[in-house]
Amino acid sequence: MEEERKVAGIYIRVSTEDQAREGFSLGEQEEKLKQLCDYKGYEVYKVYCDAGISAKDMEHRPKFQEMLKDMKDGKINYIVAYKLDRVTRSVRDLEELISQLEKYNTYLVCDRDDVNTSTANGRFFVRMLTVLSQLEIEIVSERTKFGLNGAIKSGHLPGQVALGFKKDGNRKTIIDPATAPIVKRVFDLYLQGKTFLQISNIFNEEKVLNKNWKDTHIERIINNRLYMGDYEMYKRLKEWKNVEPVIYMNVVDPIIPRYIWEECQAQKIINQRTYTRDRVYTFFQKLKCPHCGKIMKCKGSGGKKRKYVYYNCEDCHENIRESYVEEEFKKLLVNY
Structure with missing residues (x-):
């Protein structure tokens, strides 16, 4: 009886320079996996390489998707990788992958993890490895978020510094005496009944900071909670991905009192209700x-x-x- 051909697709991936320095470089992976295929008698059909791409999901890795298509077309019946985390770190993606492997009579072999999905024990072992890998990712993510939360609460804010503030020697956000009066004036003019456009025109006439002021610049200042001391995270994601913002209160010294900011928000709603187009x-x-x-x-x-x-x-x-x-x-x- 003729022995079944074992045709392998070699999958290699790195996401960061750190992985390359730790011995996961693309060249080293390819060389070791070709040696493994030669030892096991696998015929190498193609090497699929995703460089600088995370294993967060399978959908956004073009070469990985190409390899899956070749598997479905019957061009390969073995997927060979250096480690399981080169293939995926997601339990959900792994379950989907194993299902696809079983459907198309294809097996996954990982050199460093001694993985082989051709047996029930092998598939169980793969699932356990991926669960541990995902646990590690979630722990690191929690630690990162905890560290970021602590930094924000102590006044170390990420991103660009808003007008009216500056960074001190310890990278802490503090009030900038040179520009804070401009911010105060914006709020004062708005409460006096000036519109965003009128305020921007006044600043352009006076050549404030020698910049071209627009009504949108004034609107951003009025909407920025930082001026009353609060930091709002994920504000833009609320519009793009419907993610609720997280508000950290009293993380910096306020430039304006809280009641002034709230009065301006109330005035903004009134202006929006009374505004009508006459064209x-x-x-x-x-x-x-x-x-x-x-x-x-x-x-x-x-x-x-x-x-x-x-x-x-x-x-x-x-x-x-x-x-x-x-x-x-x-x-x-x-x-x-």
């Missing part, structure tokens, strides 16, 4: 800047030119008249 912008939120691709804002002329409506890109300073857009849109409809 109709046909292409509102529908036009992108031809240079940078950013959604263009609506802009209307005043005085005698009040009838003219424009769409503006804040970054590229591109202005497009609505009448021009209408003409081009009509041409498209006619030619469609």
Whole structure:
């Protein structure tokens, strides 16, 4: 009876330079695995290499996905790796992988971990190794979060320093006497009834900090809880991934009293309720800047030119008249 061919796909991966220094370099993995295949009598079909990619999941590793496709196409029936954590560190992904291996009569062999999924004991051993590997990742993650929480509570904040603050010699966030008065003035002007745009125009006329102030700059200052002493983490992730922000209270000395910040938030809600558009912008939120691709804002002329409506890109300073857009849109409809 003819012996079944054992065709192997060698999978190698490194995610960081540290792994390469610890003996997990791509070259060393490939050399040792080719020796293993030669010893076991495996025919090497291809070497699949994911360089600088984490084992967090299987979906975002292009060469790993290519290897799985070759397995499904019957081109390989063995997957050979240096260690199990080169393949996956996720219990969920491992269960899915073992299911795929069984479906396509393919086996996983790991040199350093003495893994072989061709037996029930081998599959059990693989699951145990992955559980321990994931436990290690979660422990490290918890320690990292604990250390970050402690740093934030002591005033060592990550990221760029907000206007009005600076870092001292110990990298702690403290009030900057040179710029803090600008922040106080923003809040004062807003409570006096000035809009974001009006405040930015005042600062541009006075050449405050010699920068080009925009209404969005003023809005960010008004919304920043740090100015009353609180640090808000994951604020942007709330919009992108629906992750609730974490608020650390009283981590830095406040530039403004807490009641001032809260009054400004209340005033902002009032302004939003009372604001109504007195123009109709046909292409509102529908036009992108031809240079940078950013959604263009609506802009209307005043005085005698009040009838003219424009769409503006804040970054590229591109202005497009609505009448021009209408003409081009009509041409498209006619030619469609």
